[in-house]
Amino acid sequence: MVKSRQPSKEQVKEWLSEVTDPEIPVLNIVEMGIVREIHLREDEIRVDITPTYSGCPAMEAIEKAIGDRLRGRGIKQVEVRRVHATPWTTDWLTAEAREKLRSYGIAPPTPGDSEQTQCPFCGSSETELRSFFGSTACKSLHFCRSCRQPFEEFKRMAD
């Protein structure tokens, strides 16, 4: 069944909240701040998205998932555009998203360079940086001296 009435931006945003980041499946693309703009046109929706990292390999999967999701809701034409104007920063992660990251076992980005990263498992600040580069472009490698666990941090990205 094809809906004849055009959905609202809010409605589209809600649908897009069902699309998650394939590498961090606890976060959806709206709360991550990846969805920048929704353009409603007659029978067509254009979604502007911005990459967290230039080389983020999840972007293609996310583009496809957006198209599939909206077409599944009866939108005939979906265009997904990548934009870089106003580059994404980790400051755009909502408080809720940060908490989700922590409970998933990834330390949320620390606000400043000087701040000590907290272990997502035991909460200790007795941690050390092992490498700026981790299992994905957006994470760094750390080690907790208190609970002796290696862990990852969603790396801070800001100007």
Place this chain on the structure above:
Amino acid sequence: MTLSGRHREALFPYLLRLADDRLILGHRLSEWCGHAPILEEDIALANIALDCLGQASALLRLAGEIEGEGRSEDDLAYFREAVEFRNCLLVEQPRGDFAFTMVRQFLYDSFAELHYGRLRSCPDAELAGIAAKAHQENRYHLRHSSQWLLRLGDGTEESNQRAQGALQELWRFTGELFQTDRHEHHLIAIGFVPDRRELRPEWDSRVKGLLAQATLTVPDESHQVAGGAMGNHSEHLGHLLAEMQILARSFPEAEW
């Protein structure tokens, strides 16, 4: 972006030059995948390579739009010949040993950090955004290569010798980073892009400062080679492209 013919004619090669530096450097870094001295470093080099590739892809996509001939970023990466590539000679040199790779990375990162930092104020929002995103990433790269430079230079006798040897080999390619051409002069004149020639004093002082800290000696300035940005490449680029492009050329339009 609505552009005059002159602007378009200048911006296309300018974007290619930016993109090709990132693409070729990224490819050289990716050659370390599975070969780095320790696991963390293998992951780090692959990550930096991926950032370079992502930046190249965004820049090539924009270049294709500016050109207006319907070429995608893949067309530009995989279906151009060596003479059409505009990357500098520094990035196309074979990866050498780990010291060679890290010294090259440090010399290039120090330049990119300054260059992309300035490019963020480009009046075109999309190019400014690509630059700003790249700048966030390049700062991590520079921190990484700077730390290694210190560790290798001020490390063991062997690591010092290898780093010094790499520096000796690579220094002659650094002058090209600051060379401009008529297209770039036009873009500088209209205030669209930063003047890379102006970055030289700051690059010199930062690079030489860290080299001194790493107990490495700055090589003689007199002998410099350039030409990559004009398409005059060393033989190494052809071999690199053969490997990088073979799959796309053997199976054009393939999807997987």
